[in-house]
Amino acid sequence: MTDRELKYFENQLLNLKEKLKNQYEDNTERQEELRETTSELSSHDNHPGDLxxxxxxxxxxITMSNVNRERLQEVNxxxxxIESGEYGSCECCDEEISLERLETVPYTRYCVECAQDQEQDSKDFPYFEDETHIEQMRTTNDPNNYTYFDKEDTWQKLERMGSADETEEDYDFPQEAHGSVDKIDSFSTEDPEMQDPNIDPMRFKKRKRYRRRREE
Known part of the structure; x- marks a missing residue:
């Protein structure tokens, strides 16, 4: 890359840096204005559609601010x-990045081929896989005869922990009321004596027991 081309891309980066800084500041100001206009003590009395x-x-x-901040880091x-003399070289293969790509994305770190490879890797292996240790789930139809952790292996692993069919047999609470949540739910509201709101349900139940014993 000639000195003239290097100076050209440096000016492009400086202009882009200034533009990103202005956009970031504008987004920050708008966020503050929105906070002030919606800063009520509580929004519970408002319909969600109002806000x-x-x-x-x-x-x-917020999303644009995050994007601009990350892009600003790439520009820096x-x-x-440029100052260290490493500008224009791919960080992956050390080959020179084409001028056409630098013209489109002057802050790029990779050539077209390496960027495409990285994009494909991100599709095959999600970014969260290393953090959560999730094995890649694929079919076993692999020409290289590689053994993958497929869906069948997942089911076998989960089956060892039990299935929903076992819960009914293990469920054993003989003291739990059936058809009601609390004791008061088991009282019949159709009983004439229960129509009186002043009657205590527990006292009503004791009174019925007392009557039953006397009849016996």
Whole structure:
């Protein structure tokens, strides 16, 4: 890369840096304005739809702020590479990045081929896989005869922990009332004596027991 081309991309990066900083500041100001306009002591008395537009705008600004902040970091990294003389080289294969790609994405760190490979890897292996240790679930139709942790293995692993069919047999609470949650739920509201709201249900039950014993 010639000095003239390097100076050209440096100016491109500086202009992009200034643009990203202004966008980030504008998004931050809009977030503060939205917080002030919706800063009520409580929003429970409002319908959720009343704040839908404000919530959407705030979430959009937060997302844009995060994107601009990450892109600004990439731009600063590219400017540091210009100072160190490493700008224009792919971090993966050390080959020179094409001028066409730098013209489109001046802060890029990878050439087209390496960027495509990384994009494919991110599809095959999700970003959260290393953090959660989730094995990749694929079919066993592999030409290289590689043994994968497939869906059948997953079912066998989960089956050792038991299935929903076993819960009915293990469920044994003889003292639990059937058809009611609490004792008061078992009283019949159709009983004439229960129509009086002043009657205590527990006293009513004791009174019925007393009458039954006297009749016996």
């Amino acid at each position: 839908a537009s404000e919530q959407y705008e705030m979430e959009k600004d 990294r590219a400017l540091d590479k």
